[in-house]
Amino acid sequence: MIGILIFPDFQLLDAAGPISVFEIAGRFAGAPSSIKVLAETPGPVRSSSGVEMLARSLRASAALSTLVIAGGDGVRAAARSERILAFVRAAAKRGVRIASVCSGAYILAEAGLLDGRRATTHWGRTRHFLSAYPKVKLEPDKIFVRDGEIWSSAGISAGIDLALALMAEDFGEDVSRQTARQLVLYDRRSGGQSQFSSLLELKASTRRFGPLLTWAREHLDEPLTVEHLAERAGMSTRHFTRAFIAETGSTPSKAVERLRLEVARQQVQSSTEAIERVAETAGFRDPERMRRAFIRAFGQPPQSLRRAARTG
Known part of the structure; x- marks a missing residue:
């Protein structure tokens, strides 16, 4: 029952x-x-x-x-x-x-x-x-x-x-x-586990780091380490990390990965660009690293998402 x-x-x-x-x-x-x-x-x-x-x-x-x-x-x-x-x-x-x-x-x-x-x-x-x-x-x-x-x-x-x-x-x-x-639904929702735009979600939860997040999304091909982000925010690494988690509910590195995943997913599903090139422009560098991130977040690799998008 x-x-x-x-x-x-x-x-x-x-x-x-x-x-x-x-x-x-x-x-x-x-x-x-x-x-x-x-x-x-x-x-x-x-x-x-x-x-x-x-x-x-x-x-x-x-x-x-x-x-x-x-x-x-x-x-x-x-x-x-x-x-x-x-x-x-x-x-x-x-x-x-x-x-x-x-x-x-x-x-x-x-x-x-x-x-x-x-x-x-x-x-x-x-x-x-x-x-x-x-x-x-x-x-x-x-x-x-x-x-x-x-x-x-x-x-x-x-x-x-x-x-x-x-x-x-x-x-x-x-x-x-x-x-x-x-029910006219996806058996596994396209776009995987992200509820909606990572940037919008993160910015909705913080005014303090909104401009930083917008800047980060525009510079995903750069390293974007915690130290790099903290320096841009004008804060010590430790203080920045604690403040960022308190504001957004996410670590800085996780937030950057989510932004990279969102951009990469959009490119994978809507373009014919090589997976290797998508990994590079989204900041993953290594296609294998991007593949593992896709599986963690979406339950399937980039190639499967691309095939599903084309079939759909």
């Missing part, structure tokens, strides 16, 4: 998106999924849009195999509910596979299930989440993250990507692909 945990002012798509994936995947697999919407207080639960879902009591979860936790405006209040936290902890203790969508990661973090684990959440909550839960290994540029039996996904629609991955684990890649086609 799959449980979808909601609360007042939850984000409707956080629940409805995965539910649709589970329904269609079960149909293709010939094993219809038993899906139950759960809430601390059973009955109609109002989403942030005003649309309600009918939920059962948390006690209706004895046979639960997977629990998906929605996010939304009401997540802070839900994360303070001892009953909800106890329910989530008990499910994890029983070996239930647990996943969060968007800011639902706050409930997992409050329950202590993310301590020492890799996780992600909505980009807009990155800085607060990092400061509130320093024990969590947050990966803000991922669409979804799996660490053991604990899964987490980024903002809203990423819950659908996560649900497809869950169904691939349960029923195989063929069923996941059929489900994605039925």
